[in-house]
Amino acid sequence: MISELVVEKNVEETTPSKKNNHIPVMPQEVLEYLRPRENDVIVDCTMGLGGHALAILQKIGPHGRLIGIDRDAQSLKMVRERLMPYLDQCHFVQGDFRDLDRTLGGLGIRDVDGILFDLGISSFQLDNPQRGFSFQTDGPLDMRMDQNNPVSAFDVVNSFSEQEIAAILRDYGEERWHHRIARQIVRQRAVRPVATTQELRDVVVQAMPYRRGHERIHPATRTFQAIRIAVNRELESLEAALDKSLEFLKPQARIAVLAFHSLEDRIVKQKFRTWAKAGLAELIVKKPLRPGEKECLENPRARSARLRIAVKRIS
Numbered sequence: 616m617i618s619e620l621v622v623e624k625n626v627e628e629t630t631p632s633k634k635n636n637h638i639p640v641m642p643q644e645v646l647e648y649l650r651p652r653e654n655d656v657i658v659d660c661t662m663g664l665g666g667h668a669l670a671i672l673q674k675i676g677p678h679g680r681l682i683g684i685d686r687d688a689q690s691l692k693m694v695r696e697r698l699m700p701y702l703d704q705c706h707f708v709q710g711d712f713r714d715l716d717r718t719l720g721g722l723g724i725r726d727v728d729g730i731l732f733d734l735g736i737s738s739f740q741l742d743n744p745q746r747g748f749s750f751q752t753d754g755p756l757d758m759r760m761d762q763n764n765p766v767s768a769f770d771v772v773n774s775f776s777e778q779e780i781a782a783i784l785r786d787y788g789e790e791r792w793h794h795r796i797a798r799q800i801v802r803q804r805a806v807r808p809v810a811t812t813q814e815l816r817d818v819v820v821q822a823m824p825y826r827r828g829h830e831r832i833h834p835a836t837r838t839f840q841a842i843r844i845a846v847n848r849e850l851e852s853l854e855a856a857l858d859k860s861l862e863f864l865k866p867q868a869r870i871a872v873l874a875f876h877s878l879e880d881r882i883v884k885q886k887f888r889t890w891a892k893a894g895l896a897e898l899i900v901k902k903p904l905r906p907g908e909k910e911c912l913e914n915p916r917a918r919s920a921r922l923r924i925a926v927k928r929i930s
């Protein structure tokens with residue numbers, strides 16, 4: 616578990632800092648295993664800045680269709696510009712991929728040839744201090760992928776009970792010191808609200824039972840991951856979306872999921888296994904595919920990636 620979170624730290628600390636830059640992870644493998652073909656209808660559930668989507672569009676040709684979903688209105692705005700030459704073939708939908716059935720139903724689409732999930736947040740979101748995802752920069756404690764989400768990180772940190780915060784840190788961050796950090800947050804907010812990413816970072820550091828210096832990841836890494844997952848209800852969305860995906864795949868169509876930490880990868884692994892046991896799908900790879908060394912050097916965010924692929928069986 617620790618080693619997986621070490622990689623999470625690398626994501627936070629070494630993502631390329633060029634603004635509006637997001638290098639797609641494992642693009643060759645995604646294309647090879649998702650296998651988009653001429654005229655296909657493909658759903659990209661996590662458009663981000665459209666890196667994978669662009670590669671898919673080039674494969675499906677001018678008569679293929681791409682349905683691109685993202686919770687983040689800003690990402691979709693930017694992707695529209697990036698994919699300008701392909702706009703006739705694209706349907707962009709701002710929303711949670713957990714509503715895949717409503718999204719596809721609304722477009723009159725009954726089945727599709729492939730579905731991609733590239734989970735988590737993009738460098739574009741992480742690098743913008745105003746979005747409040749990163750403890751490396753200072754900004755408001757926000758962490759909402761969807762700016763219309765009524766609950767932000769500020770709300771979690773300043774209004775959830777000590778027990779609720781501790782449970783979030785334990786369950787979504789696998790944070791050993793969850794009780795201490797939750798207690799320190801509650802102490803601090805009794806003086807004044809914890810309002811910024813730096814304030815939360817400092818509270819976490821104060822809560823640690825040791826002096827900083829030798830840890831392999833920054834002590835705030837797990838807390839930030841946990842609160843982000845809670846704010847965006849990431850694991851619930853993933854569970855719901857995977858079940859809906861299977862319903863919409865044509866027989867022999869594929870689903871590819873890129874996960875970046877053990878909690879989300881476990882959900883994908885278990886879901887695919889359940890489908891396989893029930894004879895609904897086959898696993899294309901038994902173990903998740905990992906990025907090569909070269910890619911990890913060029914794009915540190917790729918280091919923690921695990922790609923799983925399943926194909927729907929002919930019923």
Ligand SMILES: C[S@@+](CC[C@H](N)C(=O)[O-])C[C@H]1O[C@@H](n2cnc3c(N)ncnc32)[C@H](O)[C@@H]1O
Pocket residue numbers: 637638639640660661662663664665666667668684685686687690710711712713733734735736737760849852853
């Ligand atoms: C890692 S980025 C995707 C990057 C993209 N593949 C690319 O190549 O540019 C993940 C994106 O998924 C979006 N996202 C995460 N969870 C989501 C959800 N439940 N529903 C819709 N979009 C989501 C985030 O807002 C983010 O833009």
